[in-house]
Amino acid sequence: DTEVTQTPKHLVMGMTNKKSLKCEQHMGHRAMYWYKQKAKKPPELMFVYSYEKLSINESVPSRFSPECPNSSLLNLHLHALQPEDSALYLCASSQGQGENSPLHFGNGTRLTVT
């Protein structure tokens, strides 16, 4: 799946830095997702946006701040992260949150916090 584009591919940041991950899709999907994946583990849901409104927050720490500027874009703002936040961050989109709405994933951003 390459219809969901994530930038950057790799990111190294210090614990005092502020950075953002970006995700874009042009499939007309109205639901977008952030997942976090640690090594040798399955992806874990962080946030869901449906029609540009936050619909699910899986009790994610406030140092992760999602933003959905429009139906095609999804950002994840990062601030004061910890080394244990190092992981692969995956963005996904789907037509909606109902049936017949498979998720399509981007290639991910591999984040290292030093």
Next chain:
Amino acid sequence: GIQVEQSPPDLILQEGANSTLRCNFSDSVNNLQWFHQNPWGQLINLFYIPSGTKQNGRLSATTVATERYSLLYISSSQTTDSGVYFCAVRRISGGYNKLIFGAGTRLAVHP
């Protein structure tokens, strides 16, 4: 919440061999997807298969929703099939709608 169990956890094959991966889930679901995550971390859609059988080249999948399992068949495996295969399910009703992943089957295909 729904539990998703995949088996086997690890699988080693010689190139050309066939294999079957299994996904069991604990409750009725509306959506079921199979993904392949390659060694570079890319998570690739293989099948969207809440019920029935689908085929795509050397891969096919069958979901028996009434018995709460799905199978992924890989025939004539190639080294490029290596990686982790995830089953993920979603239940729309119950006030909580999210895609839940199994722990995955880690496949290594040797030449």
